[in-house]
Amino acid sequence: MSMPAKRAIRINYFFFAFAMGGAFPYLAPYFKENLGVTDYTLGLLLMLRPAVAILSQPFWSYFADRHGHRARIAAGLAVAAGVLFPLVWLARPMGLLVLAIMAFAFFNAPLNTLADSLTFDYLGHHKRMRFANFRIFASLGFVTAVALIGKVYDRFGIHWLFAAYSISTLIAVFFLLKIPSNGNSRPSSSGWKELVLLLRKRNVLLFLISVLLVETANQMSHAYLSVYGKALGANNAQAGWIWAVATLAEMVTMYHFSKIAGRHGIWNILAVGMGTAILRWTLFAFMRVWWQLIPLQLMHIFTLTFVYVGSAIFMDLESPASIRFTAQAFYSTFVLNAGMIIGSIAGGAIAHRWGYSSIFLFSGGLSLIGTLVFILFVKPPQAHESHGQPVQA
Numbered sequence: 001m002s003m004p005a006k007r008a009i010r011i012n013y014f015f016f017a018f019a020m021g022g023a024f025p026y027l028a029p030y031f032k033e034n035l036g037v038t039d040y041t042l043g044l045l046l047m048l049r050p051a052v053a054i055l056s057q058p059f060w061s062y063f064a065d066r067h068g069h070r071a072r073i074a075a076g077l078a079v080a081a082g083v084l085f086p087l088v089w090l091a092r093p094m095g096l097l098v099l100a101i102m103a104f105a106f107f108n109a110p111l112n113t114l115a116d117s118l119t120f121d122y123l124g125h126h127k128r129m130r131f132a133n134f135r136i137f138a139s140l141g142f143v144t145a146v147a148l149i150g151k152v153y154d155r156f157g158i159h160w161l162f163a164a165y166s167i168s169t170l171i172a173v174f175f176l177l178k179i180p181s182n183g184n185s186r187p188s189s190s191g192w193k194e195l196v197l198l199l200r201k202r203n204v205l206l207f208l209i210s211v212l213l214v215e216t217a218n219q220m221s222h223a224y225l226s227v228y229g230k231a232l233g234a235n236n237a238q239a240g241w242i243w244a245v246a247t248l249a250e251m252v253t254m255y256h257f258s259k260i261a262g263r264h265g266i267w268n269i270l271a272v273g274m275g276t277a278i279l280r281w282t283l284f285a286f287m288r289v290w291w292q293l294i295p296l297q298l299m300h301i302f303t304l305t306f307v308y309v310g311s312a313i314f315m316d317l318e319s320p321a322s323i324r325f326t327a328q329a330f331y332s333t334f335v336l337n338a339g340m341i342i343g344s345i346a347g348g349a350i351a352h353r354w355g356y357s358s359i360f361l362f363s364g365g366l367s368l369i370g371t372l373v374f375i376l377f378v379k380p381p382q383a384h385e386s387h388g389q390p391v392q393a
Contacts, residue, residue: 005122008178009134013115014141015172016078021145022164023085025243026236028227030158035097043348046223048101050340053109054333060110061117061329070121071179074114078176080107082169089162113332118179120316120324132257132309139254143247150240158236194323195330204318206377208334211311213370214274215335217363218303220343221281228356234290242293246300253305266310266317267380273306274371282364285357311335317381 031037031045060077064070084104091100119134149164198204229239253260261269280299287293311331319327347359 003175003178005179006134008175009115009119009122010137012172012175012179013134013137014144015168015175016111016115017138017141018145019082019165019168019172021142021243021247022149022168023161025146025226025239026150026153026158026161028223029230029236029239030161032227034159039351040348042227043344043346043351045097045101046344046348047341048098049105049109050337050344052102052105053337054341056106057110057113057333057337058326058329061113062326064110064114064117070114070118071176074111074118075173075176077107077111077114078169078173081111082166082173085165085169086162089159109337110329113329116312117324117328120328122179130258131313132254132305135309136251136254139247139251143244143251146240146243146247148240150235150237153236192326194320195326198319198323198327199330201318203379203381204315206373207311207314207318207381208331210274210370210374210378211270211307211335212339213366213373214277214307215339216342216346217277217281217366217370218307218343219336219339220347220366221284221360221363223340223344224347224351224356224359227351228284228359229290229293231356232287232290232293238290242290242297245294246297246304249298249301250304253301254309257305257309261310261313265380266314267378269306270310270314271371271375273302273304273310274367274374276302277307277367278364278371280364281360281367284360285364287357314381 028042028046031042037045060073064073067073081104084100084107087100088097088104091097115138116131116135119131123130123134145164145168149161152164153160199208225242226239229242230236234242276299280296280303283296284293287296312328315327315331316324346362350358350362
């Protein structure tokens, strides 16, 4: 008896997010502690993954759109990423390390976007607001990893993060292969022209600019969160607790997101999420002990769910059905990856000159500018039916 697609999507989210939670929050401390890199070099190393994703993520997403069988393509990419990631641990000297990170990132980068695309594909047009009910399983996987695996690293060594990622990602592959491939769903031959027309819409362009600013602040803060926590006295397990509190908080709004969105609308949700980022990151700059970060992490309940899920739905609403997946890939590339690139480099330079706390002051300022752009210039999204005229969301 075949596994239902709903269950396969949810379990895949769990194990892929477990892989992310067990590895990436600890990658910056690994580079600092095991390789002894400077803050400036750390910023460059953290920038490599999103820089490669600028090319690989649209390539693989468009490939999946053109050829269908997205679940199978995602499974192949996950296998490659799981096999390649341990090379980052083995690679020496710095030149080989850079090549190993780039090779891994080429296959890892599109996995999150493809998972979201598979979910939207399963839900269809009329059930898109239930997206968060699936995405909550990613939050569950992430919080399980950061809550438990830091203790493993304290006891056996932080380099075990590479095994944690690979094992969990390869488990996720099994469930990806259980998701029915939608081989008949392909974009039109004019997909790129439609994407250009979408991006020329004033509302979409201003939305992307506003979210880019806020997500640059979020990505910069998240990239250096573990290092900042350890600088304030946390060990690996306690750094995991800092992450775990945030992820537990986001699960509350993930679970209730469809009701919240139905009552208040996507525009209001995005405005609240962006505005909360201003307060959250500014306050981070003034903490002096690691446990003081924990209550501030509760604001993740808005800055992650409202901004991340709200932005994905905003783009889905504004996009014609024929380019829905390509539009999601462009959003992830333009906002998340560009934000990570800018945030990683800027954060390393800021920390090198003024210390880690200054990173969060800069993040608060960027969040303020992005929120003002959104509130003043962006209108609620327009929903497109598969055929026919757009209707108000």
